[in-house]
Amino acid sequence: MSKCSSMSNQCLINKAEDEQIDLVWDRYEKMKPLCGFGEKGICCRICMKGPCRIDPFGDGPQEGICGANADTIVARNLIRMIASGTSAHSLHGKEIAKTLLKVGRKTSETYSIKDEAKLKTVAGKIGITTENKDIYQIAEEVAYKSLQDYGRIEEDACSWLRNTVTPMRMEKLQNLGIAPNNIESSVTDIMSRTHVGTDADPVNLLLAGLRCSIADYTGMQISTNLSDVLFGTPEPVISEANLSVIKEDAVNIAVHGHNPLLSEIIVDVVDEMQKEAIDAGAKEGINIVGVCCTGNEVLLRRGIPLASNYLSQELTILTGALDAMVVDVQCIMPSVSKIADCYQTKLFTTMPDAKIPGAEHLELHDADARDNAKNIVRQSIEAFKRRDTSKILIPKEKNKVIAGFSPESIVNLLGKIDQEKPLRPIIDNIVNGNIRGIVLFAGCNNVKITQDHNYITMAKELLANDILILATGCGAGAFAQNSMMNSQATTDYAGENLKSVLTLLGHEAGLEAPLPPVLHMGSCVDNSRGVDLAVSLANELGVDLNQLPLAASAPELMSEKAIAIGTWVTGLGIPAHIGLMPPVDGSPLVAGVLTSGLKDITDGYFIVEPDPTEAATKLIEVIEKKRAALNIPSKIKERV
Amino acid sequence: MEDSMVKSLRADPHYCVGCKGCEFACATEHDAVTNIMVTQQGDQKIPAYCRHCEEAFCMQLCPTKAITRESGAVTLAEEKCIGCGICEQGCPYGVITMKGRKEQAKKDVAKKCDLCKDRQLEGSAPLCYEACPTRALALV
Structure with a gap:
């Protein structure tokens, strides 16, 4: 199996092998064999009577010391993963909301409102009137109301849930008792009910997981929307991807992680410091590159090139030309610290809840964010001077990327065709079958799968079958670095009908070339953008999300966040493909609920399929069945 | 009890989940060196362990006769080992480890499975066998 x-x-x-530097793939080999109890989710470490393990073959213990069986243990472990994923996304959103509150109260020295129109739209969305209020008052009210979603005492559902899904879906969630009123209490609820001797009913546990995942969705809506208010709503932008965006003649600084609060400031201060870099001998000045979802955030809003998604993050340092890596939160391999030590690369941690031994910690508090950002850039210039030029090796491959497809930008683009009903061209083409359906790709890379392989294989198959693709997170990174987010990709991979639609839309939108066949919607919290688009389509058609010819896929998932996202996708009624079995197959009951039982509850369900070609076939079938059920042309005659 | 024979191990990889419980148990009683190693090929987990071969290459190759058969177990007398490593090279199963340097000696010495002979002669089972939670190891 190749690695990338x-x-x-x-x-x-x-090069890493020559320099005896262990990378993620080496550590994976050394970790083998992976413990099967953990793989199957039947290892319980919740109390100290154990740890307990259930014998998956039936000969040994079938119950833990307390009496919990495999179903209970697997369900508890799974929903704890959902709670962690929810915490990660939601805290990200909370930081953004707190920043917006400061801006509204005029106590922020660093941040401001870049997108007033979005602020007003957002205010309207969550029921805040804007008449006779200045922009600061609106910001304060929006931030405050958003923050209430983290701490509401009343039983009303979260504002950012109620106002962002279809009315039918909202009713369904409420009837099932899985519409959270408070993001943080949904996490507390899971930690409480999974404590030893509390909830032992696997189905009741899974329902709590589902509820928490809906809270995850709510937190993501807050993250995306309020980030847009502070930093601007993405518009189509042309940039580049792959490790070759690191330039030999520049001071290269990678921004890595997820939260745009500080990467935005770094990008801001760079302009003032170009001269310092050039004076230090960097002919091309300072070059910011993105890694992971912070990379996606600044790619969409600022056109910053994307160096790498998750799995090749270490390789950015191996180029020998990366002078600093600035990280915030989530998906940062602690190994980057050790590898940075082998080079001139300075590693900076910037968040109080994400320190890494060996890194220099410089917090970007609102008050001193700009000064600290400048300090980071200055130290990067110093690192540039210490470079060992004999150790520089930058790969040549570079791919053009068109990114920045927020729902707003899609509506703007399509508005050039139909001002009144901008989504009409998409709906018409879905109805007439030129676009068979839409698949949203999200999620991570996983060392168990050749990096990006599943994304590319599935996408080629789906595109050839005239299915439009949306992408976020490391999925988007995968398509960016494998040349599937530009006009050429439409020519190369899209089926004839999809190609003609994308060419027409590109032309109508005033571009010289077709729209890319895979639309980059943002970082992993921006899966909310995919939902926004789907909800607009569903509302326009007067149907619910589960009826649309839609599916989601996380073919290389790895993190707890991906589990949380996958779960709310099914909660919103959308089938979610995953490319490897999460730690649940120790309980046929739990696995069964996730892959089929859920259908009867929320209409959504998981499809576990490791083979990407098979997975594409299954998603095509799902889409054709949904088309048949909508009575629009389908390759399948039967109704679902 | 000199005449009694100890039992040998047999693994069924189908039941191995790769938890390394056997490795851990072995190492705790064998100077922190495990004589059973769980390997992984694709998704299949396979324990590698000493078969105590009838015609044991390690025993035949050892120049100092440090390896002998005792109660059926191919046993290494560490005090006679000079650390030449030829047994390690000769083992077709790759389950002899050169480790645990003798005091004042310059070389590592060989470590191999003794089927927990002393435990077995006292009526107990080998540690790896006892530790296996899925009965992937059998005594034959």
Whole structure:
């Protein structure tokens, strides 16, 4: 199995071997064999009577010391993963909301409102009137009302849930008792009910997981929307991807993690400091590159090139030309600290809840954010001077990327065709079958799968079958670094009908070329953008989300966040494909609920399929069945 | 009890979940060196362990006769080992480890499975066998 789909990365993997530097793939090999009890989710470490393990073959213990069986243990473990994923996304949103509150109260020295129109739209969305209020008052009210979703005492559902899904879906969630009133209490609820001797009913546990995942969705809506208010709503932007965006003649600084609060400031201060870099001998000045979802955030809003998604993050340092890596939160391999030590690379941690031994910690508090950002850039310039030029090796492959497809930008683009009903061209083409359906790709990379392979294989198959693709997070990174987010990709991979639609839309929108066949919607919290688009389509058609010819896929998932996202996708009624079995197959009951039982509850369900070609076939079938059920042309005659 | 024979191990990889419980148990009683190693090929987990071969290469190759058969177990007398490593090279199963340097000696010494002979002669089972939670190891 090769390690990366982008073969140009191989030279750096070889370089690491020559320099005796362990990478993620080496550590994975050393970790084998992976413990089967953990893989199957039947290891329970919740109390100290154990740890307990259930014998998956039936000979040994079938109950833990307390009497919990495999179903209870698997369900408890799974929903604790959902709680962690929800915490990660929601805290990200909370930081953004708190920043907006400061801006509204005019106590922020660093941040401001970049997108007033979005602020007003958002205010309207969550029921805040804007008449006779200045922008600061609106910001304060929006922030405050958003923050109430984290601490509401009343039983009313969260504002950012109620106002962002279809009315039918909202009713369904409420009837099932899984419409959270308070994001943080949904996490507390899971930690409480999974404590030893509390909830032992696997189905009741899973329902709590579902409820918490809906809270995860709510937190993501807050993250995306309020980030847009502070930093601007993405518009189509042309940039580049792959490790080759790191430039030999520039001071290269990677921004890595998830939260745009500080990467935005770094990008801001760079302009003032270009001269310092050039004076230090960097002919091309300072070059900011993105890694993971912070990379996606600044790619969409600022056109910053994307160096890498999750799995090849270490390779950015192996180029020998990365002078600093600035990280915030989530998906940062602690290994980058050790590898940075082998080079001139300075590693900076910036968040109080995410320190890494060996890194320099410089917090970007509102009050001193700009000063600290400048300090980081200055130290990067110093690191540039310490470079060992004999150790520089930058791969050559570079791909053009068109990114920035927020629902707003899609509506703007399509509004050039139909001002009144901008979504009409998409709906018409879905109805007439030129676009068979839409698949949203999200999620991570996983060392168990050749980096990006599943994304690319599935996407090629789906595009050839005239299915439009949306992408976020490391999925978007995968498509960016494998040349599937530009006009050429439409020519190369889209089926004839999809190609003609994308060409027409590109032309009508005033571009010279077709729209890309895979639309980059943002970072992993921006899966909310995919939902916004789907909800607009559903509302326009007067149907619920589960009826649309839609599916989601996380073919290389790895993190707890991905489990949380996958779960709310099914909660919203949408089938979610995942490319590997999460730690649940120790309980056929839990696995069964996730892959089929859920259908009867929320209409959504998980499809577990490791083979990407098979997975694409299954998603095509799902979409055709949904088309048949809507009575629009389908390759399948039967109704679901 | 000199005449009694100890039992040998047999693994059924189908039941191995790769928890390394056997490795951990073995190492705790064998100077922190495990003589059973769980390997992984694709998704399949396979324990590698000493078969105590009838015609044991390690025993035949050892120049100092440090390896002998005792109560059926191919046993290494560490005090006679000079650390040449030829047994490690000769083992077709790759389950002899050169580790645990003798005091004042310059080389590591060989470590191999003794089927927990002393435990077995006292009526107990080998540690790896006892530790296996899924009965992937049998005594034959």
